[in-house]
Amino acid sequence: MDKENEFENSLGKTLLESDLSKVSTEVLEAVLDQHSGVEGILKDLPVIGAIIGAGKTILSVQNYLFTKKLLSFLKGLSEVDMEVRKDAVLRINSSKKYGQSVGSKLLHIINNAHDHVSSALIAKLFVAFIEEKLSYQEFCKASMIINRIDFYDLEEFLKLPDNAYGQNGTNGIGLEELDNFLINAGLCSAESNSVSVEDQDDWKSSEKYVVKGGETLIYRTSIGTKIYQILSIDN
Known part of the structure; x- marks a missing residue:
């Protein structure tokens, strides 16, 4: 499995199975600064484990910035009921209309975000999709706009x-x-x-x-x- 597929699958698994209510500012700081408790976080959030890898360290500035954006996005979903979130993700994943999984699409969207502030806004848009205030196509379009405009x-x-x-x-x-x-x-x-x-x-x-x-x-x-x-x- 190549690295991109590993990231996509691990992000999909995180969206479907992880208790994101545990994602907090303290979690963000623990991961980014390599504080104690990181191993438990990696177990709870598979996508972070995939990025950091076996060495339990963030090896590059690019990985550091992407991890910060990703955790900011996940933190924005922390108050959404896990089952509601899971149903929304599975609905898209099971459709032949979209051609790629939610994990794959989000990986590209978050990677293209300007910074962790933009990814937090994208999380609000994703919550709006889960709450059916936006269609999935509208979420993707709105995210593209957020990534295009200056904050x-x-x-x-x-x-x-x-x-x-x-x-x-x-x-x-x-x-x-x-x-x-x-x-x-x-x-x-x-x-x-x-x-x-x-x-x-x-x-x-x-x-x-x-x-x-x-x-x-x-x-x-x-x-x-x-x-x-x-x-x-x-x-």
Whole structure:
């Protein structure tokens, strides 16, 4: 079995069988700093054991950072009932529609996360999937967006009220430079009003024609709205 398959299988096993309520900040520190009690943690969380290996040490900065992201993700699932979590994972794993296991998909998503803060947000999205607030496809798309956007731009997005959108995007509250980042990430979209040209009644005292429309309208995408609803709760 190659290393990637070992990681995928061990992450799948962790999601299905591990009591994630035990994952805490103390667990994170014990694993990352090689404190006592690590062996028990490796037994309870197979995916961490697969990353650390027989030597019980994190051999590279890359492994250290990935382990931190992974534990942050698992900690975010700590309050989800194990059986509910298991049912959600098995539902996807047993479907021919998706082509890969949940463990495999999550391995790539978490690996691509900017840091442990992003992976914690992805955990909130995964909980939303488990609670059927997001479909599995929406979870995957939302995770891709989190991994694409700068965290500080995401923070600004989560603070924007509904009335920030509309004509000229966020121009009214001085955040117009943010629009392009939100659009590129997939959180927002833009369209322009149609342009109409009409004769001016009193063109001698003003312009001969009146031009209406053409303003750029910024609005949340469907997936952007769901991300906002799920992640803005804590903001």
